[in-house]
Amino acid sequence: METVFTETAPAAIGPYSQAKTAGSFVFTSGQIAIDPAAGKIVATDIVGQTEQVCKNVGEVLKAAGSSYDKVIKTVCFLNDINDFAAFNEVYAKYFTGKPARSCVEVAALPAGALVEVEVVAEK
Numbered sequence: 001m002e003t004v005f006t007e008t009a010p011a012a013i014g015p016y017s018q019a020k021t022a023g024s025f026v027f028t029s030g031q032i033a034i035d036p037a038a039g040k041i042v043a044t045d046i047v048g049q050t051e052q053v054c055k056n057v058g059e060v061l062k063a064a065g066s067s068y069d070k071v072i073k074t075v076c077f078l079n080d081i082n083d084f085a086a087f088n089e090v091y092a093k094y095f096t097g098k099p100a101r102s103c104v105e106v107a108a109l110p111a112g113a114l115v116e117v118e119v120v121a122e123k
Contacts, residue, residue, distance in 0.1 A: 006063035009056045010034035013110060018060045026064040026121045030077065031056040032113035041111055046083040049114045050090035057117055058094065070122040071099040077116040081105035087115060 004019035004026070005011075012018060012029065019028040033049035034056070035042045043049045061067055074095065078087060084103070095101075099119070109116050 004028075004060060004064045006059055008036060009059040009063070010036045010039075019064050021064055021123060024123050026061065026066045026070075026119075026123060028057060028060050028064075028119045028121075030075075030116040030118040031060065032110055032116050034111065041113060046078075046080075046086045046114050047090055050087050053115055053117050054090060054094040057119060061119070061121055064121075065123045066121045068094050069097050071095060071097065071119045072122065073100045073120045074102075075118045076101060076103040077106045077109060078103065079106065079109055079114045083114065091117075 002021045003017045004021060006018065009018055009031070016029050019026055031053050033041045033043055033052035035052055041049065043052055058068060076087070078084065
């Protein structure tokens with residue numbers, strides 16, 4: 001098992017890693033819309049935050065030796081399920097292989113985020 005870290009994605013904001021690899025699998029922690037250059041969430045709407053989340057996921061996957069097309073499963077958390085359609089518009093641009101997915105509304109996300117995504121992928 002290996003720990004994955006890249007400076008091109010936000011550092012963990014708690015006692016966890018950006019991702020772990022085990023055998024040929026990559027398990028990412030949930031990514032929120034923190035802009036790694038700014039060190040905080042910059043986008044204020046679901047479209048902008050989903051773009052940043054997907055970019056962050058992509059950077060973690062790349063650091064782990066994987067990519068979007070190797071994603072098997074995603075788990076998506078929305079602060080407001082009414083953002084589902086707008087979220088899907090952005091998500092579909094990145095996850096073109098249509099991995100298995102769960103998507104739920106939650107009461108709150110860290111740092112006031114509107115969306116969080118975690119993935120399981122092959123290396």
